[in-house]
Amino acid sequence: VAADERAGGGEEVLGGYVKVMTDEQMEVLRKQISIYATICEQLVDMHRTLTEHQDTIAGMRFSNLYSDPLIIPGGHKITARQRWQPTPMQLQILENIFDQGNGTPSKQKIKEITAELSHHGQISETNVYNWFQNRRARSKRKQAASLPNNAESEAEVDEESLTDKKPKSDRSLQDNKAMS
Amino acid sequence: VAADERAGGGEEVLGGYVKVMTDEQMEVLRKQISIYATICEQLVDMHRTLTEHQDTIAGMRFSNLYSDPLIIPGGHKITARQRWQPTPMQLQILENIFDQGNGTPSKQKIKEITAELSHHGQISETNVYNWFQNRRARSKRKQAASLPNNAESEAEVDEESLTDKKPKSDRSLQDNKAMS
DNA sequence: AATATATGAATGAACG
DNA sequence: CGTTCATTCATATATT
Numbered sequence: 001v002a003a004d005e006r007a008g009g010g011e012e013v014l015g016g017y018v019k020v021m022t023d024e025q026m027e028v029l030r031k032q033i034s035i036y037a038t039i040c041e042q043l044v045d046m047h048r049t050l051t052e053h054q055d056t057i058a059g060m061r062f063s064n065l066y067s068d069p070l071i072i073p074g075g076h077k078i079t080a081r082q083r084w085q086p087t088p089m090q091l092q093i094l095e096n097i098f099d100q101g102n103g104t105p106s107k108q109k110i111k112e113i114t115a116e117l118s119h120h121g122q123i124s125e126t127n128v129y130n131w132f133q134n135r136r137a138r139s140k141r142k143q144a145a146s147l148p149n150n151a152e153s154e155a156e157v158d159e160e161s162l163t164d165k166k167p168k169s170d171r172s173l174q175d176n177k178a179m180s
Numbered sequence: 181v182a183a184d185e186r187a188g189g190g191e192e193v194l195g196g197y198v199k200v201m202t203d204e205q206m207e208v209l210r211k212q213i214s215i216y217a218t219i220c221e222q223l224v225d226m227h228r229t230l231t232e233h234q235d236t237i238a239g240m241r242f243s244n245l246y247s248d249p250l251i252i253p254g255g256h257k258i259t260a261r262q263r264w265q266p267t268p269m270q271l272q273i274l275e276n277i278f279d280q281g282n283g284t285p286s287k288q289k290i291k292e293i294t295a296e297l298s299h300h301g302q303i304s305e306t307n308v309y310n311w312f313q314n315r316r317a318r319s320k321r322k323q324a325a326s327l328p329n330n331a332e333s334e335a336e337v338d339e340e341s342l343t344d345k346k347p348k349s350d351r352s353l354q355d356n357k358a359m360s
Numbered sequence: 361a362a363t364a365t366a367t368g369a370a371t372g373a374a375c376g
Numbered sequence: 377c378g379t380t381c382a383t384t385c386a387t388a389t390a391t392t
Binding site for chain 3: 083
């Protein structure tokens with residue numbers, strides 16, 4: 001018993017801590033995500049349409065405007081980063097590929113993926129390779145951490161509107177229920 | 181608790197039905213929303229830049245694309261993530277173990293330590309793992325910060341050098357032929 | 361409040 | 377591939 005969710009913020013139910021959301025809150029979340037997804041699609045489409053005609057407008061280049069690695073996180077576009085960081089778009093694509101379950105990308109596949117992703121920002125094959133390595137390793141470790149105990153928390157949140165599908169997020173060693 | 185209750189997607193609490201999510205699920209959602217939010221921000225920015233010059237391009241109107249009232253301001257903030265914090269007792273024990281010099285606790289030891297610490301409060305293996313990782317890293321950093329009484333004169337290395345760093349050995353891709 | 365600092369957690373890259 | 381390191385992000389707490 002006892003789902004060991006981290007301290008605080010939860011609600012005690014049957015002796016364990018879980019997150020509790022009302023249907024209403026879930027609905028808000030779903031709607032929010034849906035809205036973002038739609039807007040993103042539209043904007044991306046729009047951009048594509050625009051750049052079909054001209055890549056340069058008013059002397060400015062926009063081709064990689066939204067792929068600028070410097071404007072990724074929350075807006076603080078300060079110092080150049082020492083290590084590669086996937087742009088949100090790249091992350092999306094990577095997660096999608098990962099979720100397709102087609103195991104480990106072959107070298108050839110990595111080349112393709114890299115080519116695809118490079119449209120959305122600076123990236124190298126090594127980056128892609130590392131990303132998959134890490135993603136897999138952490139996903140697996142996470143799984144191993146929950147197996148020793150019984151099955152747990154596999155309640156599917158997404159029913160259809162959530163784009164997310166990853167069976168498990170990479171939270172290594174999380175979810176230890178051995179507190180009884 | 182309750183994998184079963186959660187699996188159903190709903191649980192009766194106080195006479196009403198609510199959605200129950202694990203921290204993990206919350207994290208997944210949070211991340212997903214954040215990604216969308218960031219992408220949207222970037223795209224909107226791009227759009228703004230474009231429309232600074234013209235409101236209509238290719239016969240399409242985009243002016244009110246992002247003025248949708250449904251967009252919740254700061255939507256990617258949904259819920260603050262709470263984090264584990266060691267109780268004084270746990271901290272004491274952790275520090276003791278750390279001072280014993282046993283560098284890396286290793287997975288097995290972490291299990292033991294976690295078991296031990298769970299007698300003194302909520303904790304998971306991940307927490308322990310992270311704690312040691314951080315403790316070691318910061319201890320090292322602090323040490324490195326105090327020793328260097330030497331040449332700090334070369335303080336300003338300027339931004340140029342940031343672009344290029346140490347790609348070190350790239351054997352991950354080149355030498356590895358068993359990538360699949 | 362606004363800013364500064366401590367610290368739990370996430371993650372790209374490196375290692376064996 | 378599994379583990380580990382180094383750096384960064386995010387949040388809690390302290391200080392002004």
